[in-house]
Amino acid sequence: MNAKRVYVQTARAASAAHTRQRILDATVELVRRQVSVEIVLTDVAESAAVSVQTVLRHFGSRDGLFEAAAAQAVEQVTAERRIPVGDVDAAVRNLFDHYERWGELMLRFLAREAHDPKVYAVTEQGRELHRDWVSQAFAPMLAARSPDAREAVTDLLVIATDLYTWKLLTRDRRMPREQAEARVRQLITAILGES
Template identity: 50%
Template sequence: MESRRGYTMRARSDAKAATRQRILRSVLELSEEKMTIEITLDEVAARAGTSVQTVLRHFGSRDGLLDEAVAAASAEVVEERRAPAGDPAAAVRVVVAHYERRGDFVLRMLSQEHDPRIAAVVGPGKLLHRAWVEEMFGPLLARPADREALVDLLVVATDVYAWKLLRRDRGLDAATVEARMLALVDAILGRS
């Protein structure tokens, strides 16, 4: 009888984890479609195929749900932007692919920066981008005297707004955007 109980407890635990993941995925999907402030628990529950009460049981509150969603999205972003350090072409390729997947969402978040909850997400995101630039291009920054200036320029050249200007405003295809951003990076690094 003990083994049957263990199996039941394991199945229950797995189902609970799957429900939690469905809820998190639902709030992330909704945040790609609309402003975060507009997302309701009813919408999240409906998309996840569960009830508002279940959402609250898992996360405690709407704020708790959003906090967990931010943590999950941040972990995904770090994975999406992995590239070998010191390889500008690979770095630009992964950041453009990341923006192709999440750029419009990031821009929507930046437009809500006045909301303290969103500012708490966007601020660390900006720091994450700068740290990514330092990691990706650090091996190529041999001139310590102007390192900070070079990092600043590389942050700008690989920023979501650079992608937006080329992809959304100019209407260029992703491959052309990648080539132009890489040309900026190479010029900054003195490789052109």
């Protein structure tokens, strides 16, 4: 195989990957702005500056596109929520950053999960990711506990750091972020100290 042919194939692959990423980014942004996850392929294509046929060539169907976009969002969320293990202050800051970025979309998804199996799949995965995050973020504080106690404390930490706790404090109570973070840190400290 000559060098020119390898270069052309590499350039085509890079271009296809770039196009695929633009489509995924456009899809995630459209879902974030809309009340519904029922995105229209023409809107995605227009937003990504490609044709509907290009979207279909990359993802096969609207469902395929939604699944790929959901997987990308999960990767983004997982990367965004990495923190130093055992650092409560960093965990709370990170959590609030995450909720400020994704919270409104997550609340819309939770409101629709009973009516849409695709949305339910996303919210269920989100619940699993959050519990895993709690287990990792607070691992040093959980490690010395018996399995039953660890499970109970993890449940309480999941509640203390839940999206609805953030919503209650920042949206419903209209607390400034600093005060809301302090409340969540108080909850965490009380759970870890008394359990």
